[in-house]
Amino acid sequence: MKLEQDSYLPLRDVVFNALRDAILKGELHPGERLMETHLADTLGVSRTPIREAIRMLEKEGLALTIPRRGAQVAQMSEKDLEDVLEVRDALDALAVKEACERITSERLSALEVNMKQFEKAVEKGDIREIADADEAFHAVIYDAADNPKLASIVQNLREQMYRYRYEYLKDKAYHALLIKEHKEIYDGLKAKDRENVKDAMHRHLENQIDAVRQVIQEQSK
Amino acid sequence: MKLEQDSYLPLRDVVFNALRDAILKGELHPGERLMETHLADTLGVSRTPIREAIRMLEKEGLALTIPRRGAQVAQMSEKDLEDVLEVRDALDALAVKEACERITSERLSALEVNMKQFEKAVEKGDIREIADADEAFHAVIYDAADNPKLASIVQNLREQMYRYRYEYLKDKAYHALLIKEHKEIYDGLKAKDRENVKDAMHRHLENQIDAVRQVIQEQSK
DNA sequence: TTGTACTAAATCTGATACAATTTTTTTCAT
DNA sequence: ATGAAAAAAATTGTATCAGATTTAGTACAA
DSSP: OOOOTTOOOOHHHHHHHHHHHHHHTTSSOTTOEEOHHHHHHHHTSOHHHHHHHHHHHHHHTSEEEETTTEEEEOOOOHHHHHHHHHHHHHHHHHHHHHHHHHOOHHHHHHHHHHHHHHHHHHHHTOHHHHHHHHHHHHHHHHHHTTOHHHHHHHHHHHHHHHHHHHHHHTOGGGHHHHHHHHHHHHHHHHTTOHHHHHHHHHHHHHHHHHHHHHHHHHHTO | OOOOTTOOOOHHHHHHHHHHHHHHTTSSOTTOEEOHHHHHHHHTSOHHHHHHHHHHHHHHTSEEEETTTEEEEOOOOHHHHHHHHHHHHHHHHHHHHHHHHHOOHHHHHHHHHHHHHHHHHHHHTOHHHHHHHHHHHHHHHHHHTTOHHHHHHHHHHHHHHHHHHHHHHTOGGGHHHHHHHHHHHHHHHHTTOHHHHHHHHHHHHHHHHHHHHHHHHHHTO
C-alpha cells in the first residue's frame, strides 16, 4: 500500500518555485520587472498566487519591490557579493566545524559518491549537471552539521550567487581546481581535521570570488 | 521645506509589522492560529494584504503554514534555539571582527550613549525600554561592521528569540550582568581588541542561553 | 463504550471584477 | 525641442464567489 503523499502544492508555491528557478537560471535578468498581470497571464493563474509568490521572493532577497512601482529581479552589486561571501565564509567555517564532529561514515560515503559524480559531470561538460553535483556535495556537509537553521541560511546565501556562479562554471579553466578542492575538503572531513577543512573551504570560496566578480563586472557594462 | 518621506506604506507591510510585533511581544502565542478572515476583521482590512503578510512572516520564520490548514505562530524547540544561537555566535564573531577594524569615533560615541541609555532603562525597570536599548546597542555594532546582509541576517536571528528574551529580561537578576557585559564589549571595541570583544560577545550570548532555555521549558509544560 | 460513516460548518485556496491611486507614456501646444 | 495636459498602464486594495479540504459534530452499529 502506498499513500499519496504531497500530491498537492498551493499555487503560490508553484509560482514561487517557477520564478525562483527562472531567476537563478538567469532567464529573468536582474532589474527585469515582475508585473503581476503579465506573470498571471504567462503562468496561467490569477494574480492572487502571483502576489504571494512575489512577497516570498522578496524575503528571499531575489526580488525587490518599490511601493506603487512593483517588483523587479534583485540586482547584486560587487559590494553585495562581497558581503554575502563574507557571511558565507563564516558560516561555512561553522558548518565544517560541526560536520567534523558529527559526520558519520554513511555521510562520508555519500560525500565520496557526490565527489565522483561531480568529476563525472565535469568530464561530460554538462554545466547544469556540474552545478547540481556541486550543490549536492555541499548539501551533504551542511546536513552533517545537523543544524537546519544554518543549512537554510547558507542555502539562501548560495542561491543569491547562483546566477553568477552558473556563468563561471561555464569556464572550463576552473574545473580541475574545483575537483582538487573538493578532494581536499573530503579528505579533511574524513580525517576530521577541522582546521584543514576550514582552510580548504575558505580557499574554495576565495577562488570563486574573483571569478564571480568578473561576471558581475561584465554584466554591469 | 520638509519632504513627506514614507507617509505611505502598503497595507501588507502595515499588517506584517503589526503581526510581527504581536508575535515578538508575545501577544500572539506560539501555535496560535492566524486565520485570514479573523485577522482581516480585527485589523479592518481585506484578506489580500493579510495573506501577503503571512507569506512574509513565513519566510522570516515567525509563522508556519500547513497547506489547506492555514498559518500559525511558529513554535521554537530547544534544539531550534540552540541552532539559532550557534549561528548567531558565529555571525557575532564576524560582526565584531569587522566592527573592530571599521568602527569610527562617532559610532563609538553612539555606542557609549546607547550603553548609558541601557543602564538608565534598567534603573527605571521598564522592560520594553530595556529591550529597545539593547537592540540599539547591538545595532550600532552591526552597522559598524558595514555589511548590510550580515546585519539583516543577525537581526532576523535576534527576532526569532525576541519572544523568549523578553521574558527573561523581566528577571532583574540578570540586569547587572548585562550592564557589565555591555561595558566589556564597549571597552574592547574602543581598544580595537578583536579577540577580547569576540570573547565578551560570546559570553554575552552564552549567558542568554540558559535563561531563554528555562523560559522555553516553562512554556512547553 | 467504542468505532465508523455520514453530514455540516469552517476555512483555505484561487479566480474575478471593480475602484482608487500612482506612475508612465503619449499627445499636443508653445 | 520643451513642457504641460491628457490618456494609458500598473499597483494596490476591496469585495464576492465557487471549489476543495479539513474539522467537528452527530447518528448509528458492534
